[in-house]
Amino acid sequence: MSDTPDIRVSPVQPAWLSALLALRVADEQRAFVGAVADQLADIAHCPGSEAMAILRHDVPIGFYRIETRADSIAGRAFAQPTLGLRAFFIDQRWQGQGLGQQALAALLSDLATRHPVARQVALTVNVRNVAAIALYRRAGFVDTGELYHGGPAGPQHLLLYALPA
Ligand SMILES: CC(C)(COP(=O)(O)OP(=O)(O)OC[C@H]1O[C@@H](n2cnc3c(N)ncnc32)[C@H](O)[C@@H]1OP(=O)(O)O)[C@@H](O)C(=O)NCCC(=O)NCCS
Numbered sequence: 001m002s003d004t005p006d007i008r009v010s011p012v013q014p015a016w017l018s019a020l021l022a023l024r025v026a027d028e029q030r031a032f033v034g035a036v037a038d039q040l041a042d043i044a045h046c047p048g049s050e051a052m053a054i055l056r057h058d059v060p061i062g063f064y065r066i067e068t069r070a071d072s073i074a075g076r077a078f079a080q081p082t083l084g085l086r087a088f089f090i091d092q093r094w095q096g097q098g099l100g101q102q103a104l105a106a107l108l109s110d111l112a113t114r115h116p117v118a119r120q121v122a123l124t125v126n127v128r129n130v131a132a133i134a135l136y137r138r139a140g141f142v143d144t145g146e147l148y149h150g151g152p153a154g155p156q157h158l159l160l161y162a163l164p165a
Contacts, residue, residue, distance in 0.1 A: 008055050009053065009054055009055070009064075009106045011050060012053050016053050016055075016060045021036050025092050026092045031152075032132065032153065033089045039063065043065055048069055049065055050066045052107070061091050062099075063087065063089060064088035064107065065085075066111070068084075069083075070084035073123070074158055078120070080120055082160075083115055086123070090103065100135050101135060101139065104135065108121065108161065121141075122161075123158075124151065126151065127154065137159075143157050143159055144160055
């Protein structure tokens with residue numbers, strides 16, 4: 001059996017809810033991502049918003065949400081069909097082991113498969129969030145140079161990832 005952890009992503013299933021609700025980031029990271037309970041409550045009222053689980057050997061270790069229209073997260077329209085990525089995180093117990101990088105690769109592959117019409121993925125990331133900025137850049141996200149000022153924790157960079165045609 002391989003030592004490489006089996007990381008996959010999936011739309012949230014009811015059986016995973018209690019494990020997802022127990023996931024936490026470090027105190028100093030809480031400004032960058034809302035609690036899963038708040039995310040799920042918000043998603044329930046947002047058509048086009050999908051709750052996603054990050055699974056390690058089929059056990060939840062992280063969470064994110066996908067918006068079918070990125071306009072709401074960037075505060076502006078996009079010329080091409082653009083998905084929005086929000087609230088991406090790895091539970092603090094599992095950080096620093098390369099799992100965020102693997103999860104992001106699985107996420108982008110999943111989007112390319114399930115949203116073939118989409119041409120790009122947009123996200124905003126707090127200018128102070130050095131770890132996440134490094135992770136996204138390494139995965140191929142490009143900084144647009146635009147700053148989004150709509151977040152509660154200060155200015156955010158707007159990053160874009162071009163999905164394969
Ligand atoms: C950002 C986050 C998802 C990274 O997850 P992770 O599993 O720890 O990341 P990985 O171990 O896969 O690291 C991948 C790369 O991310 C970057 N990175 C991760 N942690 C870092 C840190 N503390 N400082 C600087 N860069 C870091 C590095 O480029 C790293 O590659 P390297 O180890 O080869 O240098 C995680 O820190 C997290 O959940 N943070 C809180 C929530 C958050 O800020 N989400 C982003 C919202 S936009």
